[in-house]
Structure formats: C-alpha cells, structure tokens
Amino acid sequence: MFLHNRCRNLQEPYGASVDCDTGHKWLRSHACRANLSSLEPQIKGSIVMPITGRCHCGGTAFRIEGEIPEKLIRCTCSFCAKRGVLYAYFQPAQFKLMTPAGNLATYRWNSKLVAHHFCPTCGCATFSDSPAFQPDGKWDGKTRRCGVNARLFDGFDAAEAPVTVIDGKNLW
Numbered sequence: 824m825f826l827h828n829r830c831r832n833l834q835e836p837y838g839a840s841v842d843c844d845t846g847h848k849w850l851r852s853h854a855c856r857a858n859l860s861s862l863e864p865q866i867k868g869s870i871v872m873p874i875t876g877r878c879h880c881g882g883t884a885f886r887i888e889g890e891i892p893e894k895l896i897r898c899t900c901s902f903c904a905k906r907g908v909l910y911a912y913f914q915p916a917q918f919k920l921m922t923p924a925g926n927l928a929t930y931r932w933n934s935k936l937v938a939h940h941f942c943p944t945c946g947c948a949t950f951s952d953s954p955a956f957q958p959d960g961k962w963d964g965k966t967r968r969c970g971v972n973a974r975l976f977d978g979f980d981a982a983e984a985p986v987t988v989i990d991g992k993n994l995w
Contacts (some may be wrong), residue, residue: 830979839947859907872976873886873887873889874889874891874976874979875885875887875976876972876975876977877975877977878941878945878947879942879947880928880944880945882922882942882943882944882945883920883922883940883942883949884920884922885920885922885971886921887913887918887919888917889913889914889917891917891979891984892911893985894984894987895909895981895984895986896909896912896987896988897986897987898988898989899910899988899990899991900991900992900994901992902932902939907948908948908970909973909981910971910973911970911971911972911973912970913968913969914968915952915967915969917969918950918969918971926942926943926944927942928940928991934987936953936954937953937954947975950971951966951970952969953967953969953970954966955967955968958989
C-alpha cells in the first residue's frame with residue numbers, strides 16, 4: 824500500500840473520506856487509494872507498506888508483502904456465495920500468519936483441494952489456500968495461491984473496490 828508522508832499526517836476521524844494535498848482519495852484510517860501505476864516515477868524511494876489484517880476478535884492476524892490487487896474477486900460457488908468473501912489473491916510466500924496456526928479452523932468440501940480457514944471464535948472467514956485455478960477452472964496440478972478476505976484488511980474499504988465475478992457455480 825502506497826503512503827505519502829504528507830497524507831500520513833492527516834488527522835481526520837476514522838472512516839472519513841478526505842483528499843490529501845497530492846490529490847489522492849483517502850478512505851478509512853488514511854489508506855491512500857491512489858492509482859499506483861500512474862505514480863510509478865514518483866514512488867522511487869517511497870514507502871510501500873505491507874498489508875495487515877485480522878478477524879473481528881483479533882484471534883487471527885496476518886501480514887502480506889505486496890499490494891492490494893486492482894480488482895478483488897467474488898466467486899459464485901455455493902460456499903463462497905454464502906460466505907460473502909471478496910478475495911485478494913497472493914503467492915503463498917507473500918502471506919504470513921501472525922498468530923498461532925492453532926487459532927484457525929479449516930473447512931474443506933467437494934474436492935478437498937481448497938482449505939478455507941476461519942476464526943473459530945468469531946467465525947470470520949480469513950483466507951483460503953487453494954490451487955491456482957485459471958478463469959476456465961483448469962489447474963496445472965501444482966501451483967497454489969492464497970485467497971485472502973480483503974474485507975479484513977486494516978484501513979481498507981473492500982466495498983469500494985472494483986470486483987471481478989468468477990462463475991464458480993458452473994466451474995467447480
């Protein structure tokens with residue numbers, strides 16, 4: 824996540840929507856919503872912050888080395904449709920669980936290839952370890968990915984992000 828030093832010093836209340844003096848939109852806890860690709864020449868030497876998040880009760884917390892994807896993913900399979908997660912996908916090496924793995928519960932269904940993790944205390948869906956399925960449902964049999972519930976990212980309003988819908992109802 825890209826943070827400007829000037830923007831970081833804004834003292835608006837949590838949840839406020841403000842524009843910093845660089846013209847970027849800030850939502851919730853001052854997470855800059857700038858289009859990073861248009862700023863590429865300006866971000867040399869700037870700070871790229873890791874993404875952090877946690878479930879409702881804080882019993883499950885994580886850190887991601889990377890940036891929030893331009894579009895989140897909503898799957899229409901029977902499980903995801905009931906769960907309501909907006910996924911941000913990362914390579915497994917980018918994701919780090921900051922709390923003990925014993926703080927997680929896991930649900931597997933159908934093919935058992937996907938491990939859907941959630942907090943057993945508050946019930947929040949946290950992340951899924953899954954095959955790196957292609958949009959047509961195919962998988963190379965080895966590459967994995969981590970689908971993280973973007974609704975849990977600190978200082979990020981997932982409801983405001985663009986979303987791509989995957990037809991999981993008919994793919995798997």
